[in-house]
Structures are given as C-alpha cells and as structure tokens.
Amino acid sequence: MDALDVQRTIRRLARQIIESINSDDEVAIVGLHRRGVYLGARLQSLILELEGISVPLGTLDITMYRDDFRSGLKERKIRSTNIPFDVNHRHLVLVDDVLYTGRTVRAAMDAVTDLGRPARMQFLTLIDREHRELPIRADMIGRVVPTISREEVMVQFNEIDDRDGVWLVEREQ
Amino acid sequence: MEATTVKSGSKVLRHKHLLGLSTYSVEEISLILETAKEFRQILERPIKRVPTLRGFTIVNLFFEPSTRTRISFELAEKRLSADLINFGGTGSSLSKGETLRDTAQNIEAMKVDMAVIRHQSPGAAHFLTRCIKGSVINAGDGSHEHPTQALIDLLTISEHYQSFSGLNVSIIGDIAHSRVARSNIFALNKLGAHVTVCGPKTLMPAQIEKLGVNVTHRLEDALDVCDVAITLRIQRERFGASLVPSLREYHAMYGLTSDHLERNQNLIVLHPGPVNRGVELDDDVVEHERAVILDQVTNGVAIRMAVIYLLAS
Numbered sequence: 001m002d003a004l005d006v007q008r009t010i011r012r013l014a015r016q017i018i019e020s021i022n023s024d025d026e027v028a029i030v031g032l033h034r035r036g037v038y039l040g041a042r043l044q045s046l047i048l049e050l051e052g053i054s055v056p057l058g059t060l061d062i063t064m065y066r067d068d069f070r071s072g073l074k075e076r077k078i079r080s081t082n083i084p085f086d087v088n089h090r091h092l093v094l095v096d097d098v099l100y101t102g103r104t105v106r107a108a109m110d111a112v113t114d115l116g117r118p119a120r121m122q123f124l125t126l127i128d129r130e131h132r133e134l135p136i137r138a139d140m141i142g143r144v145v146p147t148i149s150r151e152e153v154m155v156q157f158n159e160i161d162d163r164d165g166v167w168l169v170e171r172e173q
Numbered sequence: 174m175e176a177t178t179v180k181s182g183s184k185v186l187r188h189k190h191l192l193g194l195s196t197y198s199v200e201e202i203s204l205i206l207e208t209a210k211e212f213r214q215i216l217e218r219p220i221k222r223v224p225t226l227r228g229f230t231i232v233n234l235f236f237e238p239s240t241r242t243r244i245s246f247e248l249a250e251k252r253l254s255a256d257l258i259n260f261g262g263t264g265s266s267l268s269k270g271e272t273l274r275d276t277a278q279n280i281e282a283m284k285v286d287m288a289v290i291r292h293q294s295p296g297a298a299h300f301l302t303r304c305i306k307g308s309v310i311n312a313g314d315g316s317h318e319h320p321t322q323a324l325i326d327l328l329t330i331s332e333h334y335q336s337f338s339g340l341n342v343s344i345i346g347d348i349a350h351s352r353v354a355r356s357n358i359f360a361l362n363k364l365g366a367h368v369t370v371c372g373p374k375t376l377m378p379a380q381i382e383k384l385g386v387n388v389t390h391r392l393e394d395a396l397d398v399c400d401v402a403i404t405l406r407i408q409r410e411r412f413g414a415s416l417v418p419s420l421r422e423y424h425a426m427y428g429l430t431s432d433h434l435e436r437n438q439n440l441i442v443l444h445p446g447p448v449n450r451g452v453e454l455d456d457d458v459v460e461h462e463r464a465v466i467l468d469q470v471t472n473g474v475a476i477r478m479a480v481i482y483l484l485a486s
Binding site for chain 2: 061063064065066069070075076077078079080081110114115116
C-alpha cells in the first residue's frame with residue numbers, strides 16, 4: 001500500500017468509528033505503542049475534521065502484560081501509558097497497526113481492565129494479517145492481508161518513518 | 174528495501190546482576206531511571222499491580238536489620254506479581270551457624286529466580302553470584318555499595334533538576350562507612366555532576382579524592398554553592414564512640430538547620446533514612462518543603478520495580 005492508499009484507508013476507518021458511536025456514548029481512542037499511537041492520533045484529528053467531534057486519545061504500553069515476558073524479550077523498554085480520562089463507562093476503541101496472533105490485544109484488554117471497567121471495548125487495526133492464536137477479532141479493519149509466517153508486515157507512518165506505506169517483507173532468517 | 178529502524182537509547186541491561194553502580198554505564202542508569210518513571214505512574218493507579226512476573230520467585234536475604242529497604246523490595250516484588258520468600262538473620266538457620274554458601278546453596282536447591290541480599294560484609298552479593306544461577310541484587314553490602322538507594326536519589330534529583338550535567342551535589346556525613354555515598358559518587362560522576370564530600374576527618378576515608386570528588390571539612394563550603402545535599406545517617410551501630418566526640422558536637426558542626434536552607438534557596442535535601450532527628454537534620458529541616466525524604470521513599474518502590482523488571486529473564 002502506498003501513501004495515498006494508507007491515508008484513504010485511515011479516512012474510511014475514521015468514518016467507521018463515527019458510525020459506531022451511539023449518541024449517548026462517551027468514546028475514546030487508545031493507541032497501542034508504538035505505531036498504534038500515531039494511527040490513533042490521526043483518527044482523532046480526522047474525526048474532528050469530518051464531524052467536529054473531539055474524542056480524547058490515550059496511549060497504552062502493554063509490555064508488562066505480555067505472556068511471553070519470561071521467554072525473553074529483545075526489548076525491555078517501557079513506553080509511557082497515558083490515559084488522560086476515566087475509562088469507567090467509556091466506549092473505548094483500541095487501535096493498533098497490525099493484528100497478527102491476537103496476543104497484543106489480549107494484553108491490552110488486561111491492561112485496560114486494570115485501569116477500570118469500560119462500558120465497551122472495540123478493536124481497530126490497519127492491517128489484519130491473520131494467523132490468530134487466540135479467539136480475538138477486529139471490529140474495524142483497514143485491509144486483510146493473508147500472509148505466511150515467514151513474512152512480516154511493515155507499516156510506516158510519516159510521524160516516525162518519514163513516509164506512509166505498508167510493505168510485505170520477507171523476514172531474514 | 175532499506176531498513177528504517179528508530180534507535181532510541183539502550184533497551185536492555187547488559188548486566189545480569191546489580192552489585193554496584195561502578196560498572197554500570199550511563200545508558201544503563203538512564204534506562205533504569207526512565208523505566209522507574211513509568212512504574213511510578215502504576216503506583217498512582219487504583220490497581221497498583223501488573224502481572225509481569227507471575228510465577229517468578231524472588232528470595233530476600235536480609236542478614237542485617239533493615240526496615241524500609243526490605244519493605245520497599247517486598248512491595249516492588251508484589252507489585253510485579255512475583256512470589257517472594259523472606260529470609261532474615263534472627264530466628265533463621267543463620268543463628269544456628271549456617272554459612273552464607275550453605276544458605277545460598279539451599280536456596281538454589283529450592284529453585285528461585287532472583288535473590289536480593291543485604292549483608293554486613295562488602296562483596297557478599299558478589300559471592301552470592303557464584304553460588305546461585307539467578308540474578309542477584311545488592312541491597313547493601315557492608316560499606317561497599319547500595320546501588321538501589323543511589324538510583325532512588327538520582328530519580329528524586331531528576332524530579333527537581335533537568336540534567337545532572339554540571340549539577341553540584343554535596344554528600345554530607347559519615348563518608349567512610351557509607352555505601353550510599355560510594356554508589357552515589359560512582360553514578361553522579363558518570364552523569365557529569367560535580368560531587369563534594371563533607372564530613373569530619375575521622376569519618377572521611379583516605380584518598381577519597383581519587384574517586385573524583387572535592388573534599389571539604391566545613392559544612393558551609395559544601396552547602397553554599399550546591400544544588401543538592403545528600404545527608405547521610407550517623408550509623409551508631411557501625412563504629413565506636415571514638416570517631417565523633419558526641420552526637421551533639423556532630424550536630425553543631427555538620428547538622429543541617431533551617432538557616433542553611435534560608436541561605437541557599439535552590440538547595441534540596443535528601444536523606445536515605447532513618448533520620449536521627451537533631452543529629453544530621455534539625456526537626457524543621459525534616460519538615461521543610463525542600464526536604465524530599467518522603468519522595469525518596471515513594472521512588473524507592475519504583476526504582477526497585479524497574480531494577481527487578483529489567484534484570485528478570
């Protein structure tokens with residue numbers, strides 16, 4: 001996907017969020033580190049632009065909730081979790097760039113549950129690359145990309161990579 | 174296809190153990206401090222616990238009396254959902270004459286993943302690394318090092334000052350017997366701070382200036398230009414009465430009073446606790462808004478969570 005494809009898709013996803021909002025809902029977006037945070041920020045500003053609705057944005061680091069912690073992480077750095085609103089009774093839209101095994105989403109749900117009890121949680125992903133290992137699905141999907149496990153989906157955003165785009169990369173063995 | 178990876182400092186510790194800060198790099202120290210800041214946020218939440226170390230077992234070996242360090246480690250371990258075992262000096266096999274090596278080997282046989290040790294002998298933590306497979310954290314070994322306390326001091330200072338570079342820090346009191354002083358000197362020097370040590374000659378180790386610090390015996394010289402004063406506890410249990418004439422005289426020469434805080438309006442005061450009120454610090458200094466002693470205690474849990482988290486594997 002090139003830059004234009006990515007931007008178009010994000011635009012559609014923003015409309016889907018707007019569509020899913022019930023009038024009495026208090027919606028908030030929670031971006032998962034790292035690229036979900038940038039995706040979340042874009043969705044937030046698009047929703048404001050398209051509907052004039054201002055939706056609060058939070059960021060979530062799930063490192064401490066991972067189930068593979070003891071099998072050794074390459075990276076131990078914890079990024080900031082910053083949820084500047086009360087999650088109780090909220091309609092939360094969790095946002096990440098790629099949905100793969102579903103383990104990240106599982107960890108994110110646990111992390112949010114420790115902060116309170118949202119009325120509803122939804123999950124939005126830019127790319128669904130399949131191969132789920134847990135009974136988890138996305139509510140809003142940018143594009144489904146069937147992959148094999150040797151491949152990797154690389155999502156890049158202007159904000160940190162200086163360009164927008166999605167590439168399928170063969171993993172180096 | 175070119176790789177576009179973003180490098181942002183160190184992400185893992187190179188060390189398996191935390192025995193002292195003398196061998197830790199600036200990047201590793203910074204990683205611990207950054208991680209601790211995130212853990213501080215967790216301590217503000219309604220559920221102050223993360224499931225990270227479920228099934229991970231830590232043994233706390235405290236061969237020396239300790240209240241706040243032990244509680245702080247215990248709390249940090251519980252907040253990370255680790256299982257913990259406490260092993261104290263009195264009422265245990267130690268009072269039956271068991272050696273450190275045998276104790277360690279027995280604990281190893283019980284399959285623990287990490288050990289935290291406080292011991293009266295310098296090098297005890299290092300010795301333990303040879304007896305057990307897991308990581309070892311030094312919670313104070315004699316007058317050698319007390320790395321987590323120094324990290325706490327660094328985190329507390331960083332809440333008041335943007336950068337350590339060029340910061341003037343004075344360490345006041347019993348330098349000779351203080352493991353806190355040594356760990357702080359190592360770390361602060363690496364981070365680019367200017368360290369001055371101040372205390373009576375009898376409590377000042379010979380050739381301390383070789384560690385890269387200024388030495389003074391006059392409290393006013395240490396306080397008037399500094400940004401941070403780290404005061405140390407007079408450890409009555411560690412030396413006979415002969416090193417200082419009396420606690421009252423020590424207070425007259427080296428005790429901080431509210432006058433010192435008046436004269437230097439930037440000064441913040443740290444103390445590792447427990448404070449001997451009226452000896453190292455006057456009552457009104459302990460209660461002063463620029464005395465950050467209780468912040469150090471809160472930061473203690475966060476630092477210990479960060480260290481345990483980063484060393485666990």
